Amino acid sequence: MAKVLIKGGRVIDPANKRDGRFDILIDRGKIADIQPSIPANGSKVIDADGKLVAPGFVDLHTHLREPGREDKETVESGCRAAAKGGFTTVCAMPNTSPAIDHRGAADFVHQEGRRVGLASVRTIGALTKGRQGKELTDFGELFDAGCVALSDDGNVLADGMLMRRALEYAKTFERPIIQHAEDPALAAGGVMHEGIVSVTLGLRGMPAQAESVIVSRDLALAELTGGWIHFAHLSSAISVELVRQAKRRGVHVTCEVTPHHLALTHEAIGEFNTHAKVNPPLRTEEDRLALLEGLRDGTIDCIATDHAPHTDWEKDAEFDAAPFGISGLETALGVCVEALIKPGLLTWPQLVERLSTAPARIAGLEAGTLSVGAEADLTVLDPSAQWTVDPKRFVSKGRHSPFAGRVLTGVVLRTLYRGVEADG
Amino acid sequence: MTTATVSHAAQTAQWTKKDLLGLRELSAEEIRLILQTAESFREISLRPIKKVPALRGKTVVNLFFEPSTRTRVSFELAAKRLSADIMNIAAQSSSLSKGETILDTVRNLEALKIDMLVIRHAAAGVPHLIAKHSHASVINAGDGSHEHPTQALLDLFTIQEKKGRVEGISVSIIGDIAHSRVARSNIWGLTKLGARVTVCGPATLVPPQIEQLGVRVTYKLEEAIRGADVVMLLRIQHERQEATLVPSLREYRLRYGIDRERLKQAKPDVLIMHPGPVNRGVELDSDVADGPFSVILDQVTNGLAVRMAVLYLLSGSRLEEEPA
Numbered sequence: 068m069a070k071v072l073i074k075g076g077r078v079i080d081p082a083n084k085r086d087g088r089f090d091i092l093i094d095r096g097k098i099a100d101i102q103p104s105i106p107a108n109g110s111k112v113i114d115a116d117g118k119l120v121a122p123g124f125v126d127l128h129t130h131l132r133e134p135g136r137e138d139k140e141t142v143e144s145g146c147r148a149a150a151k152g153g154f155t156t157v158c159a160m161p162n163t164s165p166a167i168d169h170r171g172a173a174d175f176v177h178q179e180g181r182r183v184g185l186a187s188v189r190t191i192g193a194l195t196k197g198r199q200g201k202e203l204t205d206f207g208e209l210f211d212a213g214c215v216a217l218s219d220d221g222n223v224l225a226d227g228m229l230m231r232r233a234l235e236y237a238k239t240f241e242r243p244i245i246q247h248a249e250d251p252a253l254a255a256g257g258v259m260h261e262g263i264v265s266v267t268l269g270l271r272g273m274p275a276q277a278e279s280v281i282v283s284r285d286l287a288l289a290e291l292t293g294g295w296i297h298f299a300h301l302s303s304a305i306s307v308e309l310v311r312q313a314k315r316r317g318v319h320v321t322c323e324v325t326p327h328h329l330a331l332t333h334e335a336i337g338e339f340n341t342h343a344k345v346n347p348p349l350r351t352e353e354d355r356l357a358l359l360e361g362l363r364d365g366t367i368d369c370i371a372t373d374h375a376p377h378t379d380w381e382k383d384a385e386f387d388a389a390p391f392g393i394s395g396l397e398t399a400l401g402v403c404v405e406a407l408i409k410p411g412l413l414t415w416p417q418l419v420e421r422l423s424t425a426p427a428r429i430a431g432l433e434a435g436t437l438s439v440g441a442e443a444d445l446t447v448l449d450p451s452a453q454w455t456v457d458p459k460r461f462v463s464k465g466r467h468s469p470f471a472g473r474v475l476t477g478v479v480l481r482t483l484y485r486g487v488e489a490d491g
Numbered sequence: 492m493t494t495a496t497v498s499h500a501a502q503t504a505q506w507t508k509k510d511l512l513g514l515r516e517l518s519a520e521e522i523r524l525i526l527q528t529a530e531s532f533r534e535i536s537l538r539p540i541k542k543v544p545a546l547r548g549k550t551v552v553n554l555f556f557e558p559s560t561r562t563r564v565s566f567e568l569a570a571k572r573l574s575a576d577i578m579n580i581a582a583q584s585s586s587l588s589k590g591e592t593i594l595d596t597v598r599n600l601e602a603l604k605i606d607m608l609v610i611r612h613a614a615a616g617v618p619h620l621i622a623k624h625s626h627a628s629v630i631n632a633g634d635g636s637h638e639h640p641t642q643a644l645l646d647l648f649t650i651q652e653k654k655g656r657v658e659g660i661s662v663s664i665i666g667d668i669a670h671s672r673v674a675r676s677n678i679w680g681l682t683k684l685g686a687r688v689t690v691c692g693p694a695t696l697v698p699p700q701i702e703q704l705g706v707r708v709t710y711k712l713e714e715a716i717r718g719a720d721v722v723m724l725l726r727i728q729h730e731r732q733e734a735t736l737v738p739s740l741r742e743y744r745l746r747y748g749i750d751r752e753r754l755k756q757a758k759p760d761v762l763i764m765h766p767g768p769v770n771r772g773v774e775l776d777s778d779v780a781d782g783p784f785s786v787i788l789d790q791v792t793n794g795l796a797v798r799m800a801v802l803y804l805l806s807g808s809r810l811e812e813e814p815a
Binding site: 156251263266267268269270338339380383384385386388 | 515592593594612614615616617619620624634635637638669670672675677698700701703807
């Protein structure tokens with residue numbers, strides 16, 4: 068394998084506090100050297116002049132749908148979407164069929180990821196058997212198989228006692244329990260945020276409190292047990308404030324936010340646009356601003372896509388029946404630039420940290436860094452090029468986006484996985 | 492009908508929308524145009540021969556995913572009196588369960604070259620979904636808790652007929668505001684035409700955000716009745732509701748049911764309206780429903796004229812879209 072030299076880019080590596088013009092030499096899939104100037108000496112040269120070079124992004128929250136719903140997405144199509152979006156690691160959620168609640172299912176997804184070879188595919192194991200919220204899975208077996216965390220994502224773990232035990236038991240493994248915070252009774256039947264838009268459209272709403280009552284309970288349980296709670300896709304101002312206070316008290320809590328919750332409000336639903344139907348729902352401008360501030364001040368640790376692909380026939384249905392979720396991997400960077408870089412909320416090193424270094428740390432992976440000796444998982448970005456979102460051109464099988472037609476800034480030029488260009 | 496037809500032709504030019512999905516997206520002028528057109532059509536039903544050739548050769552489909560008698564019959568009769576061909580289709584509400592999506596159903600109907608689709612569905616937004624994917628004109632005949640525009644139009648028509656105007660009239664809507672498409676469409680229509688609207692019911696049935704639509708909210712029935720020119724009752728849909736919204740129907744009747752005694756607080760010329768069907772002895776006592784203030788049956792009669800007007804105006808706009 069020829070050496071690869073990425074020349075003249077602005078290299079941003081928050082893990083090593085590096086931000087400047089450097090050349091990166093890649094040899095046998097690993098980062099061999101980083102210097103202000105490295106001679107080519109026969110290496111394949113990638114000209115990155117005027118571009119950004121960052122560690123490949125790490126997505127803590129990806130629905131690859133395989134096994135079970137290969138019509139929505141496969142490990143392969145999902146990895147192509149990841150590569151196109153600048154991601155070199157994806158953590159697949161366990162709401163598959165069968166659920167990733169046993170070693171065989173986890174092994175299958177990991178193996179399929181290796182076969183595809185476009186990104187590092189890791190899994191989040193199910194927290195309870197069949198994601199039924201009744202009996203805990205065999206945590207040790209799942210972590211041994213390579214799961215990075217446990218969650219019943221899509222379903223909340225409603226049983227408080229079971230959550231207590233899960234947080235306690237997971238301490239042995241120093242890994243987080245990821246909660247999809249949604250009180251099942253308060254959110255029952257809801258299809259969007261409860262507010263003026265839901266009232267106008269006559270749609271059943273889910274109040275922000277459906278999220279925050281579970282956040283509040285689980286923070287109390289994390290405090291009681293000393294266990295590690297991670298909240299998926301926070302969506303409301305109240306939840307952000309609860310986490311902020313808990314972090315001050317020293318509770319072991321981390322959390323993530325999606326690009327769409329940072330960029331949009333419930334107004335995006337307009338007149339029944341199912342392509343803006345997500346769970347948790349898009350909420351108010353006040354919530355959005357609180358999420359931005361939470362990400363800026365470190366209350367929210369990282370950005371995760373909640374990439375949730377669906378088929379056309381399911382998504383182009385009546386609002387009540389259409390499934391929650393949008394295709395997020397390919398628009399993540401552009402949306403983050405619009406929501407975070409352009410308004411001056413985050414600098415580029417801060418954004419890269421929240422897209423790669425921080426999620427890698429939460430997942431316990433040696434990813435999200437450009438250290439010499441590390442795997443050469445990186446992405447080359449044009450920070451100022453513009454593009455128009457056309458979901459029909461997504462490589463993901465999920466072709467639904469509330470950003471369709473929007474002009475975004477920030478283009479992923481190439482993604483290298485283990486030193487090799489990953490073809491999106 | 493010759494003079495009327497001429498004036499319709501002039502009016503049709505002002506109507507540009509392909510669909511009637513709700514009153515939210517209509518201007519006051521468009522609402523007035525429908526009411527004026529309905530005025531001319533009302534007279535047809537009084538003739539010995541109750542039929543005009545206005546929609547001859549047009550095909551209208553009543554596509555009802557939710558059972559309905561009065562609205563369906565009203566549209567059917569309206570179409571027949573305009574000489575359109577009309578078909579009734581009672582479709583599976585959850586077509587997804589048998590593998591066929593709503594859009595599949597609509598594409599099949601499209602293939603038969605129909606002109607207009609009248610749609611009722613238990614889910615909000617279905618007429619919008621269909622309108623986006625269909626060449627046919629779509630009329631919303633009630634979508635979930637969202638809108639029921641022709642009901643509100645016939646209510647406006649009835650108020651106009653009985654009170655001579657809508658502007659400045661004080662209307663109180665009482666009942667399950669949260670789940671009522673009739674309430675929403677009436678709020679849009681009444682406020683656009685300058686009426687003052689109060690909504691009233693127990694707090695579990697009145698979302699506080701509704702105030703942002705320009706209405707007054709009260710949980711006290713007396714406040715809603717006092718000084719109202721029109722009291723509009725909504726059906727308490729106990730068959731659809733969660734038990735927790737109102738402790739019991741008896742409790743509701745005791746607090747919010749309208750009887751003759753309570754009506755004494757109203758203006759002497761108050762109008763009692765109800766979209767039907769009435770739950771006698773729940774939201775409305777029989778002697779009020781059948782009493783002198785009630786215009787409930789006038790609403791039904793006017794519904795026919797309003798639906799004829801809507802079918803007529805929408806068919807005209809469709810004709811204009813076709814190449815000369």
